[in-house]
Amino acid sequence: MNPLRIDRVTKNYGDKTAVNGIDFEVGQGEIFGLLGANGAGKTTTMRMVLGLIYPDEGAIYWKGKGYSDELRSLMGYLPEERGLYPKVKVSDQVLYLAELRGMKRSAAEKSLRRWLERFEVPEYYNKKVEELSKGNQQKIQFIAAVIHDPDILILDEAFSGLDPVNVELLKANVLELRQDGKTILFSSHRMDHVEELCENICMLHKSNTVLKGNLKSIKRSFPRERVLLDAERDVQGLDRIPGVKSVKKGEAWTEIRIDKAEAAQEVLKTALAQSEVYRFQIMEPTLNEIFIKTVGGQG
Numbered sequence: 112m113n114p115l116r117i118d119r120v121t122k123n124y125g126d127k128t129a130v131n132g133i134d135f136e137v138g139q140g141e142i143f144g145l146l147g148a149n150g151a152g153k154t155t156t157m158r159m160v161l162g163l164i165y166p167d168e169g170a171i172y173w174k175g176k177g178y179s180d181e182l183r184s185l186m187g188y189l190p191e192e193r194g195l196y197p198k199v200k201v202s203d204q205v206l207y208l209a210e211l212r213g214m215k216r217s218a219a220e221k222s223l224r225r226w227l228e229r230f231e232v233p234e235y236y237n238k239k240v241e242e243l244s245k246g247n248q249q250k251i252q253f254i255a256a257v258i259h260d261p262d263i264l265i266l267d268e269a270f271s272g273l274d275p276v277n278v279e280l281l282k283a284n285v286l287e288l289r290q291d292g293k294t295i296l297f298s299s300h301r302m303d304h305v306e307e308l309c310e311n312i313c314m315l316h317k318s319n320t321v322l323k324g325n326l327k328s329i330k331r332s333f334p335r336e337r338v339l340l341d342a343e344r345d346v347q348g349l350d351r352i353p354g355v356k357s358v359k360k361g362e363a364w365t366e367i368r369i370d371k372a373e374a375a376q377e378v379l380k381t382a383l384a385q386s387e388v389y390r391f392q393i394m395e396p397t398l399n400e401i402f403i404k405t406v407g408g409q410g
């Protein structure tokens with residue numbers, strides 16, 4: 112059984128339901144994606160997992176046990192709204208947080224230096240937070256979330272505000288934490304990051320679960336509506352094939368949108384009748400397309 116279990120949790124604020132009967136599990140050594148448009152209920156769910164707020168119905172379990180102070184010490188949290196004090200030194204701030212989570216000062220110092228080395232910024236130890244760029248403050252906030260070596264890691268928009276090199280750096284560290292057997296709950300609006308990191312997802316919309324399960328199976332369950340074609344000659348008449356919605360010619364290939372599976376084979380036949388075909392591919396939908404299809408049109 113998976114160690115982290117979110118069991119039919121509901122949270123109301125007055126007569127507004129922020130989270131409605133949400134249910135999922137996260138394994139050890141897993142990065143689980145929690146997705147949804149703004150206001151869907153992701154942060155509320157994460158706060159319940161953290162024990163910062165309590166569900167009105169349902170419960171959160173870690174290895175079969177309900178919420179406890181012990182569980183709190185096993186968690187690391189990177190909140191969406193970053194909250195470092197600008198005037199305080201990086202080391203003072205991070206070490207204080209580490210001690211709050213039960214770490215000895217000397218162990219916390221060692222761990223902080225190791226993490227700063229790993230992020231190639233050892234000189235930040237004695238700098239004030241306000242002296243750092245936004246992206247580098249983000250690295251410090253990440254370190255603050257992981258310094259006490261938590262078993263459960265909750266990452267809300269972990270890569271926002273980072274340049275591409277630092278995104279890769281943080282991503283590599285998140286993957287390493289997965290490798291180390293951490294249980295990671297990951298929320299992001301960047302669907303490409305979710306696709307890269309998560310095996311299972313839960314998509315929320317207006318407090319409800321609209322899609323849940325293994326990402327590969329979810330992708331297979333959606334129709335393939337995009338065909339890529341690269342042919343030697345300019346193929347004529349593709350737009351007249353029944354089921355073809357649009358034909359867009361690009362530099363490297365032509366992208367054909369279809370709304371009937373049979374149309375793809377007709378595209379291939381038409382192309383072969385007129386030209387040599389270098390590439391023909393019926394594309395799986397991207398998670399971005401699935402997201403827009405699932406929550407975009409539901410007002």
Ligand SMILES: Nc1ncnc2c1ncn2[C@@H]1O[C@H](COP(=O)(O)OP(=O)(O)OP(=O)(O)O)[C@@H](O)[C@H]1O
Pocket residue numbers: 124127128129130147148149150151152153154155156191
């Ligand atoms: N403390 C609160 N009091 C009243 N309503 C709240 C409170 N916190 C959240 N809500 C409402 O609950 C719903 C879910 O909010 P939540 O912050 O969990 O969404 P989210 O998915 O994290 O959104 P975003 O992507 O914008 O961060 C929203 O309609 C929000 O307005």
